[in-house]
Amino acid sequence: MEALLKRKFGRETKDYLAITLGLICYSIGWAAFLLPYQITTGGVTGIAAIIYYATGVEIQVSYFIINAVFLGFALKILGPKFSIKTIYAIIMLTFLLWFFQMLFKDDSGKLPMLLGPGQDFMACVIGAGLLGFGIGLVFCHNGSTGGTDIIAWIINKYKDVTLGRMMMYCDIIIISSCYFIFHDWRRVLFGFCVLFVMSIVIDYVINSARQSVQFLIFSRKHDEIAQGISTQINRGVTLLDGKGWYSKQDIKVVVVLAKKSQSLDIFRLVKDIDPNAFISQSNVVGVYGEGFDPLKVK
Known part of the structure; x- marks a missing residue:
């Protein structure tokens, strides 16, 4: 019995460490590559980014408030174990988004374009890769960053649909809506590019872990x-x-x-x-x- 408890505790510890690493990658992708170039994508974080671009409200604030609502659905449908890890991920990601923005900001208080001006597409690809890798790690250890991740997990629980593809369906409307903020189809295309790369990386990470x-x-x-x-x-x-x-x-x-x-x-x-x-x-x-x-x- 004691050995079983130790094994279970060790497995849970590894899960939380992997989830934390995934959230760090996800936060760096946003703070270092997407936010400075005003690129968005789907999910609650994408909605929070659009709010940030339009009003200046910090991305972590909107992210936390919206996810507080979605968390109720996870608790009822996906069970308390999933919700505990989701609560941890939401709180930790809220902190990490704030932390890495503070870390990367220059003396003027703005997030610098690390790749230089005009490198929007490269920032889009690198940022999407970090986001996809981070979310993939979180999913592999039965966690969630909240928002549309929860919707994807709920459907995946009953239907054999890949998580990356399900998230793509959920996020198309969110990305398209950013046109009403920027009135620039270029931003919409960048958002879809981020979503496409993220979906590929997420499926690759998850399928590799489950092989x-x-x-x-x-x-x-x-x-x-x-x-x-x-x-x-x-x-x-x-x-x-x-x-x-x-x-x-x-x-x-x-x-x-x-x-x-x-x-x-x-x-x-x-x-x-x-x-x-x-x-x-x-x-x-x-x-x-x-x-x-x-x-x-x-």
Whole structure:
């Protein structure tokens, strides 16, 4: 019981550290690249940026107020665990947005164009990459930066739609609305460019983290290997009956489906038990069920 609690506490700590790192990347993307060039995108942060450009109200203030409303929906539909991490992310991001703006401001109190004047598109791409990487890290550890992220998570909970694509649908209206502030279609196009790059980076980060592999392990010490994988790696194991065509001898085949991040641990365990084991590893397109992604069908 004590070991289980330690493992759970360690996993939660890693989640919060990863979420914090993601929020730092997200905040730097806004403070260093998007805000100085007056570029916006979707989501609550995009709405807060539009308010900032139009009225001068600090982006973190609008962001916090709007998310306080959305948080009620997350608490009811996505559960308290999700909401706790969301509350943490909202509070932390509010602070980080303020902190990095203060850090990057020059002596005149303005955010400088770090890439120089006329580099709007480059700022757009770099900023979008940082935003997408940051949000991807947050999503991988069951967190949310609030706003349209919550809407994307709610739909993703019931339908097999990628988070990046769902956020794109939610944010098109927000980006288009910035035309009424700037009366400049160029700003709208930059906003869509940010959204496009963000969606690609988010899906890449999430799919990389969730990639699964399949192991076929041939060994005479199959019982020890199966027991070790089950208890130490905490993965289910299946034993299949096999027969060597050349040797005509019966043998058990250990079949394991695991996260790609667990591959090295499995290789080490098998090597310690049976250095002569024959191992086949292959990537799988998707694994659904207990311990992996939930099966979502209409």
